[in-house]
Amino acid sequence: MSVLIEATGSLRQYIPENTRLEAAPTVGQAIAQLQLPPDVALMMLVNRKAADWTTELHDGDVLRLMPTIGGGARHAGRAANL
Amino acid sequence: MSVGATWGKILHVDLTTSKIWTENPPDEIYLKLVGGRALEAYLLLRDLPVGADPLGPENLLIFAPGVFQGTNLPGAGRHSVGGKSPLTGAIGSAEAGGWWGHEFKRSGWDALVVHGQAKSPVYLWIHNDKVEIRPADHLWGHDVAEVEDAIRSELKDEKLRVSQCGIAGENLVLVANVINDYSRAAGRNGLGAVMGSKKLKAVAVRGTKNVLPTDRKSATALAKWLGDNYKTLAAWAHDKGTPGGLVGLNENSALPTRNFQDPDFPDAMSIGWETLHTSVLIGRDTCQACPIECKQVVSYDGQDYPDSPAFKTQVKGEVTLNKVYGGPEYETLGAFGSSCGVNDIVAVSKANEWTAQWGLDPISTGMTIAFVMECVDRGLLTAEMTGGYLPKWGSSKDMLEGVDMLAHRRGFGDIMALGSKRIAAWIGNGAEQYLVEVKGQELPMHEPRLKAALGVGYAVAPVGADHMMNIHDTGYSSPGRGLDRVNTVYKVGPMPSTKLSDEKMNLFYHEVNWQHFQDCAICCMFYPYDYKQLAGALSAMTGHEYDAQDILDVGERAQQLCRLFNNREGFTEKDDRLPKRVMQAFKSGPLEGVEITEKALHDARQTWYGLMGWTPEGVPTKERLDQLGLTELLETK
Ligand code: SF4
Numbered sequence: 001m002s003v004l005i006e007a008t009g010s011l012r013q014y015i016p017e018n019t020r021l022e023a024a025p026t027v028g029q030a031i032a033q034l035q036l037p038p039d040v041a042l043m044m045l046v047n048r049k050a051a052d053w054t055t056e057l058h059d060g061d062v063l064r065l066m067p068t069i070g071g072g073a074r075h076a077g078r079a080a081n082l
Numbered sequence: 083m084s085v086g087a088t089w090g091k092i093l094h095v096d097l098t099t100s101k102i103w104t105e106n107p108p109d110e111i112y113l114k115l116v117g118g119r120a121l122e123a124y125l126l127l128r129d130l131p132v133g134a135d136p137l138g139p140e141n142l143l144i145f146a147p148g149v150f151q152g153t154n155l156p157g158a159g160r161h162s163v164g165g166k167s168p169l170t171g172a173i174g175s176a177e178a179g180g181w182w183g184h185e186f187k188r189s190g191w192d193a194l195v196v197h198g199q200a201k202s203p204v205y206l207w208i209h210n211d212k213v214e215i216r217p218a219d220h221l222w223g224h225d226v227a228e229v230e231d232a233i234r235s236e237l238k239d240e241k242l243r244v245s246q247c248g249i250a251g252e253n254l255v256l257v258a259n260v261i262n263d264y265s266r267a268a269g270r271n272g273l274g275a276v277m278g279s280k281k282l283k284a285v286a287v288r289g290t291k292n293v294l295p296t297d298r299k300s301a302t303a304l305a306k307w308l309g310d311n312y313k314t315l316a317a318w319a320h321d322k323g324t325p326g327g328l329v330g331l332n333e334n335s336a337l338p339t340r341n342f343q344d345p346d347f348p349d350a351m352s353i354g355w356e357t358l359h360t361s362v363l364i365g366r367d368t369c370q371a372c373p374i375e376c377k378q379v380v381s382y383d384g385q386d387y388p389d390s391p392a393f394k395t396q397v398k399g400e401v402t403l404n405k406v407y408g409g410p411e412y413e414t415l416g417a418f419g420s421s422c423g424v425n426d427i428v429a430v431s432k433a434n435e436w437t438a439q440w441g442l443d444p445i446s447t448g449m450t451i452a453f454v455m456e457c458v459d460r461g462l463l464t465a466e467m468t469g470g471y472l473p474k475w476g477s478s479k480d481m482l483e484g485v486d487m488l489a490h491r492r493g494f495g496d497i498m499a500l501g502s503k504r505i506a507a508w509i510g511n512g513a514e515q516y517l518v519e520v521k522g523q524e525l526p527m528h529e530p531r532l533k534a535a536l537g538v539g540y541a542v543a544p545v546g547a548d549h550m551m552n553i554h555d556t557g558y559s560s561p562g563r564g565l566d567r568v569n570t571v572y573k574v575g576p577m578p579s580t581k582l583s584d585e586k587m588n589l590f591y592h593e594v595n596w597q598h599f600q601d602c603a604i605c606c607m608f609y610p611y612d613y614k615q616l617a618g619a620l621s622a623m624t625g626h627e628y629d630a631q632d633i634l635d636v637g638e639r640a641q642q643l644c645r646l647f648n649n650r651e652g653f654t655e656k657d658d659r660l661p662k663r664v665m666q667a668f669k670s671g672p673l674e675g676v677e678i679t680e681k682a683l684h685d686a687r688q689t690w691y692g693l694m695g696w697t698p699e700g701v702p703t704k705e706r707l708d709q710l711g712l713t714e715l716l717e718t719k
Contacts, residue, residue: 009330043330048671048672050335050676068330
């Protein structure tokens with residue numbers, strides 16, 4: 001199995017282009033393998049559909065990760081700095 | 083006085099009789115309510131007759147800092163303004179950043195309560211113990227910056243701070259804000275109109291008294307921690323500010339587009355941080371004692387930006403931008419931009435500038451114009467009805483014209499000034515199905531279909547749809563500071579942002595109490611503090627011990643009091659609803675098929691009512707009020 005990871009914004013510094021994970025049964029496990037700093041808050045899309053920590057991943061899936069920030073929100077502080 | 087960092091004094095001013103008096107509240111008020119929203123709700127329950135006209139002399143306009151103000155705690159450059167909202171008829175309570183709250187607290191007062199209605203325009207001058215009601219005929223009808231500058235030169239004090247109602251407030255526009263420090267707003271709820279109805283143009287303050295924490299060492303240690311960590315923990319706020327997330331939200335179908343109709347705004351990049359920061363942005367501004375400096379400042383004089391590929395404008399040569407009024411936040415970019423289909427960063431920034439210059443709420447103003455655009459699009463509004471104003475999606479000029487008409491109540495602007503819900507009632511003909519509001523207040527720029535508990539938060543917030551006294555589910559969908567903070571009192575793991583559950587509502591219960599607490603002690607919500615840190619700060623300030631649960635209880639007290647107020651004004655469970663449009667699934671895009679059913683909303687609401695100790699009808703029970711020590715407090719007159 002191979003899952004393509006797309007990172008946006010400030011996450012790009014942690015996730016090089018064309019990163020692929022071979023053994024990542026769920027979004028949560030994929031993110032754990034990426035070894036992001038511990039206090040990231042993320043929005044996740046799998047094949048351009050809303051996903052969450054438990055969403056299952058399959059061969060050929062594209063997992064897109066975005067840092068969470070927005071107006072007036074209570075955010076995990078460092079998320080946008082990543 | 084035995085509660086540190088407070089004065090034991092509330093200033094009352096009656097503009098009808100010109101009477102000025104001091105109230106000395108018992109310690110219990112400070113210890114249980116801490117200030118801000120909880121204090122406002124308490125005073126409104128105590129002193130405002132049931133069913134009072136929000137724009138009549140009976141309404142109170144309350145300026146309330148909290149325990150933190152005046153102390154130099156980073157994040158405490160804020161204050162709250164409260165009263166009965168003319169937009170919703172429910173409680174109004176809004177916070178503003180800047181310097182005014184700090185200066186006011188240093189003048190030796192814990193709050194200002196304005197009663198009555200002056201015969202002709204006045205302003206208040208509070209200089210430590212000296213309080214004067216001064217004529218303001220010469221300030222009436224002037225822009226915010228002119229008024230602030232005029233007061234400063236008239237009183238010959240460069241350091242004074244001004245909070246004021248803009249022209250919109252004078253005109254009783256129901257979406258008017260109270261503005262301070264040129265560009266900061268106590269936003270939402272139409273409290274600017276309450277100020278205007280009192281003919282109170284401004285409150286100028288100057289304070290030279292030191293507000294001292296009881297335990298200076300602990301308070302200083304927290305300030306030092308912040309100083310050591312803000313560059314990493316709050317870098318997002320400085321580097322990109324709130325506009326930083328706009329494009330990412332659009333990728334998730336969560337950038338409200340054309341009045342929340344579309345799952346995608348193709349020109350998001352043109353109004354996002356990427357364009358803002360390569361075109362009109364010229365610097366940052368800050369609030370009192372804040373090293374983070376998140377406020378964007380813009381300027382424009384017709385130049386081109388070859389290095390900003392997505393920059394677009396329809397108003398080149400017609401519009402300039404004045405840096406004195408700051409710059410657009412995410413909410414403004416969404417409300418005047420994508421919500422109106424407008425991809426023009428200059429026009430959106432201009433609309434933002436006018437909201438400060440004239441004292442308007444950007445979210446409600448933008449969403450009201452978006453609603454009018456939709457009604458025109460659907461043929462519900464005709465030229466005969468609007469005097470010829472037929473704004474089109476995506477037109478910068480139509481959007482800007484709408485802001486101008488609304489603020490000055492010119493032509494159809496006289497109706498637009500009442501907000502979208504009243505426009506729908508005026509139109510009839512089924513127009514209400516296109517409304518996106520709760521309790522009459524337009525939705526902020528956050529999408530309930532991506533953030534399900536935020537939707538419940540919109541439904542139940544005492545002030546109508548609000549994104550600050552709320553949670554943002556995406557902050558808890560992966561491990562991080564959000565979950566770490568909650569886990570100190572309630573253990574929970576990552577949760578899908580699009581789903582509701584009992585567990586999610588438990589998280590919501592804790593975090594919303596936390597948010598309300600921050601509006602009582604008053605701390606900027608962009609700060610990376612956690613429960614324990616602010617409990618420590620409150621203990622250090624007051625000299626009384628608070629733990630994490632104690633401060634969450636303060637936030638809950640604020641909500642209980644707001645609920646008691648709203649219930650007595652006739653609000654019920656039926657008003658805790660969501661507009662249909664944001665419950666139905668999009669037909670395409672990342673959120674395709676994601677809906678919030680009536681049952682899911684009902685169940686989540688009931689779960690939260692239960693956690694709040696309310697009956698299924700949403701009525702606070704005596705047991706819970708007793709537990710929180712509120713019964714006793716409400717009996718104290
Ligand atoms: S982070 Fe921004 S809003 Fe908060 S106090 Fe600092 S400048 Fe003001």
